[in-house]
């Protein structure tokens with residue numbers, strides 16, 4: 354069952370999902386997420402071939418009070434497409450998440466449209482596809498040298514959206530959801546333009562687009578070491594993607610902008626700075642169907658999902674809310 358079809362009652366489980374990226378590279382890490390309270394398991398973005406990623410150091414943390422943000426320039430290290438779709442991994446994931454299992458989301462981030470389409474071809478041919486809930490196409494990795502962000506290059510982005518959403522793997526498997534992991538956008542005309550490209554792909558228009566994630570890290574962040582007068586990270590001149598609580602406000606702005614512009618059948622998943630149940634609540638208030646947790650998952654480990662869910666439940670109880678629909682998207686503008 355697709356995690357987006359699980360809405361109603363059971364969607365509550367899927368409400369906090371790990372984000373692709375931190376602690377999602379190895380089978381062991383994915384099984385730990387399956388055993389945790391996470392509502393679903395999402396893989397590291399896969400390429401066709403295994404990659405070791407950029408040179409070290411490629412990750413740093415930024416502490417503001419008791420909150421940890423991050424800058425990374427990992428460079429898409431992953432075990433390769435086959436590792437994230439092999440039957441034995443999918444079986445172990447199901448066994449680890451007993452009794453009912455939980456949705457498994459395959460993130461892909463091919464270095465070209467052709468590479469993404471090739472992975473979808475392989476998926477169509479494989480028996481694994483029936484155990485996948487969603488394919489999340491990452492169009493927002495800021496860290497591969499020489500590869501500008503697809504989500505910021507609108508002519509290329511439009512071609513990618515059209516070709517991927519027309520792939521037969523989605524029509525042949527109606528329960529397989531298609532999602533796109535978007536970069537953060539910063540200006541109203543850009544939200545209009547992206548929504549204008551996404552809306553024709555909505556289910557209500559006969560398309561297959563199930564959801565978008567707002568958003569990936571904010572690129573071109575630069576951590577500086579004042580003592581050594583050097584960059585903190587090595588790859589790409591020291592630049593990397595900024596994530597965690599410092600981008601939460603930007604992520605919530607993206608959730609709200611897209612929620613008000615996208616067809617109702619396209620879910621918006623919030624991703625950015627979710628550390629507590631209050632943060633998850635705020636994202637949902639902005640219109641998020643579910644939230645993903647990245648930096649906090651890396652810092653705290655998979656027990657964060659239980660804590661965040663308990664904090665969210667406590668907050669809802671205090672406010673007298675029984676269901677997420679009682680407050681989802683109901684943010685009021687201050688008069």
Ligand code: RRO
Nearest residue numbers: 426427428429494496570594
């Ligand atoms: O691996 C990475 O460097 C990376 C990826 Br693919 C991404 O989508 N976002 C990010 O912050 N880092």
